[in-house]
Amino acid sequence: MEDLRIAARHGDHDHVLVDGASLTIRRGRILALVGASGCGKSMTCGGAQGVLPPGVRVTAGRVLHDGRPIASEKLRGHLVATILQNPRSAFNPVLTMADHARETLRAVGKLDSGWRGRTLEAFATVGLEDGDAVLQLHPFEMSGGMLQRAMIALALLSDAPFLFADEPTTDLDLIVQARILDLLDDLARRRNLGVLMITHDMGVVARLADEVTVMENGRIIETAPTREIFDNPKRAATRELVEAHMALYPEVA
Numbered sequence: 364m365e366d367l368r369i370a371a372r373h374g375d376h377d378h379v380l381v382d383g384a385s386l387t388i389r390r391g392r393i394l395a396l397v398g399a400s401g402c403g404k405s406m407t408c409g410g411a412q413g414v415l416p417p418g419v420r421v422t423a424g425r426v427l428h429d430g431r432p433i434a435s436e437k438l439r440g441h442l443v444a445t446i447l448q449n450p451r452s453a454f455n456p457v458l459t460m461a462d463h464a465r466e467t468l469r470a471v472g473k474l475d476s477g478w479r480g481r482t483l484e485a486f487a488t489v490g491l492e493d494g495d496a497v498l499q500l501h502p503f504e505m506s507g508g509m510l511q512r513a514m515i516a517l518a519l520l521s522d523a524p525f526l527f528a529d530e531p532t533t534d535l536d537l538i539v540q541a542r543i544l545d546l547l548d549d550l551a552r553r554r555n556l557g558v559l560m561i562t563h564d565m566g567v568v569a570r571l572a573d574e575v576t577v578m579e580n581g582r583i584i585e586t587a588p589t590r591e592i593f594d595n596p597k598r599a600a601t602r603e604l605v606e607a608h609m610a611l612y613p614e615v616a
């Protein structure tokens with residue numbers, strides 16, 4: 364992302380939400396995007412893919428893939444798969460997992476007679492055993508952890524080389540959180556995925572991220588390898604995040 368600017372229209376003037384965000388996501392690496400609530404993390408992620416709330420738009424900047432500018436509709440679902448915070452609201456309650464898998468594949472132009480085998484393979488990859496039974500389930504018949512695994516499996520169906528994960532474990536209990544984080548880590552390494560992980564949990568950052576980008580009030584203020592962010596934070600907002608985390612979990616990081 365290069366100098367991405369995002370604004371909301373208020374009456375006759377623009378209210379800037381993201382003010383020139385630039386960041387690089389590399390295959391096989393996990394980049395954590397952190398910062399206080401409301402600093403613009405989700406807008407940055409959505410803006411890059413052309414998915415923004417009504418009244419909010421990208422006013423400048425561009426996204427490049429391998430150095431060439433790419434339109435958001437070519438990015439979304441094809442180059443970038445996304446997993447979201449609350450799996451229960453991301454699924455349609457009246458559709459089964461089989462319906463969701465077919466819909467996902469149709470959306471990326473990959474629905475063919477091999478859909479079932481590919482979905483079962485993706486389910487197995489994320490640790491959903493007995494995939495045949497899972498295909499028949501509706502979202503309300505599954506636990507939060509199962510649903511998050513299913514969402515990750517559906518994201519993998521597109522074979523997109525990049526994965527944006529917006530607070531992927533926030534709504535899960537701690538044990539399930541740890542399993543999902545391990546799964547994402549494993550997938551990033553094994554499938555050589557470039558992952559953008561949005562989080563405000565520095566514990567997640569310490570555990571997973573190779574590199575960290577810190578946002579404050581719509582701006583990127585610091586990017587550094589994870590170790591450096593914890594050992595030698597350069598900006599006050601970064602220090603605050605690290606210190607708040609260390610106060611809660613002195614033994615981590």
Ligand SMILES: Nc1ncnc2c1ncn2[C@@H]1O[C@H](COP(=O)(O)OP(=O)(O)OP(=O)(O)O)[C@@H](O)[C@H]1O
Nearest residue numbers: 371380399400401402403404405406407416419563
């Ligand atoms: N629909 C909207 N219209 C206008 N402004 C919005 C809208 N949704 C969010 N905002 C504003 O955009 C800014 C950035 O929000 P964003 O959701 O990107 O923050 P965030 O860093 O992801 O926060 P969180 O960690 O709480 O998810 C905030 O100031 C928020 O108030």
